[in-house]
Amino acid sequence: MRPHRELLRASDAEITSNVNDVILTLNAGSSSIKFGLYTFEGQSETLIWRGHLDLSRQPSRFIVTDLEQREIDWQETFKGSSYQDALSRLLRWLVEQMASFRLVGVGHRLVHGGVAFNHPVIINEQVMVSLEKLAPLAPLHQPPALEGIRAIERFQRELPQVACFDTAFHRTMPFEEQVYALPIRWSEKGIRRYGFHGLSYEYIANILPDYLGDDADRRVLVAHLGHGASLCALKQRKSVGTTMGFSPLEGMPMSSRCGNLDPAVLLYLMREERMDIESISDLLHHHSGLLGLSGISGDMRELLASDEPRAQQTVRYFVWQVSRQIGALTAILGGLDALVFTAGIGEHAPVVRSQICRQSSWLGMELDEAANSANLACISAPASRVKVWVLPTDEERMIAHHTYKLLADQRVITNEKEGLNDDK
Ligand SMILES: Nc1ncnc2c1ncn2[C@@H]1O[C@H](COP(=O)(O)OP(=O)(O)O)[C@@H](O)[C@H]1O
Ligand SMILES: CC(=O)OP(=O)(O)O
Ligand SMILES: [Mg+2]
Secondary structure, eight states, X not given: OOOOGGGGOOSOTTOOOOTTEEEEEEEEXXXXXXXXXXXXXXXXXXXXXXXXXXXXSSSOEXXXXXXXXXXXXXXXXXXXXXXHHHHHHHXXXXXXXXXXXXXXXXXXXXXXXXXXXXXXXXXXXXXXXXXXXXXXGSTTTHHHHHHHHHHHHHHOTTOOEEEEESSGGGXXXXXXXXXXXXXXXXXXXXXXXXXXXXXXXXXXXXXXXXXXXXXXXXXXXXXXXSSSEEEEEEETTEXXXXXXXXXXXXXXXXXXXXXXXXXXXXXXXXXXXXXXXXXXXXXXXXXXXXXHHHSSOSOHHHHHXXXXXXHHHHHHHHHHHHHHHHHHHHHHHTSOSEEEXXXXXXXXXXXXXXXXXXXXXXXXXXXXXXXXXXXXXXXXXXXXXXXXXXXXXOHHHHHHHHHHHHHHHTTSSOOOHHHHHHHO
């Protein structure tokens, strides 16, 4: 199940770098930071270490693993539980590693790129001003990512940093997917559907031919089911529709986010319950979804392990809503050839996959339950008309790829190999 690195090659055949030069990737989430360290030999990136700082449980955890997923550093707890504390812990660890490596660039996942950012960009002050303006549209993700950029700037001022956008992959969606039925001037002002999880979908689109062969270009739905959850409809491996919209709140219910909601509910909460903007935002982002419905947990692992009827009802609700959206996006595609599960729930919860496929069996989807339980790559029965896959996503690799390519194209990273050889 390892990704086919060839597909993620930089197109410029000239690009090479010193093997000790590394790029750091940062993927800031609402309750975690995922990071990776990559070297670039020739034209393709190689992961050295990846790590995870989990702030959702106390004590906060800092874990670093190598290519074989062996833990190479493990700090059960570190002082404090804020995003700042986590970043400081990460930067301290990085300094310890710099005896063996030279950090030449940092790539960040920026959830929101608005209409302006269709491609990765090198970050400067002007870019930062634009990104800060977009922060209110993704309050769980954009502020921590911006904090990460500032922290790296304080750490090493001259280090080039690159922003890679979740929204960029969805710019191929047609007009019908990109606008709301508001007077068109609102769309021109940026009140439109952007879509998210784009780096994850781009990665899956890149590796699809390895698994699906020629069928990769047919009608494919990707279900990114993690802490946040969305679906993306792919035709010729380009996004033609997605469930998230203006912000990562739209679409399916998520860990603590509500998903689709009649806008009249918000008007009611303001008018009748006298709720202010901050409390509504807190309700929709932090207290809704699986957590709000079950009253138990927003973590699918805990819901699946619980005997409480409300936990089981919440899992059924999630399955129902995902299946509903599978039907809607299949209509946009005009039929379905393959369904791909990815991200935390998609990759690790066979029970949820099985229930979703059972509810979508009317589409011609039939699982091989043994393959599903074993988390194999192809989990559909041989006779299934719609093929079903489990493909682990890798947003970090996508960020590393974009960062290296952009910095090399712009000659911000230079080829020092010859110089090194001369020294020998
Ligand atoms: N073994 C598992 N079974 C069920 N759900 C799981 C499992 N492992 C992880 N998850 C779910 O995946 C979520 C995290 O997914 P992930 O893609 O890492 O999300 P994010 O990037 O948004 O933090 C958790 O909230 C948890 O509900
Ligand atoms: C956009 C989004 O919801 O991201 P995540 O799933 O990482 O929270
Ligand atoms: Mg994620």
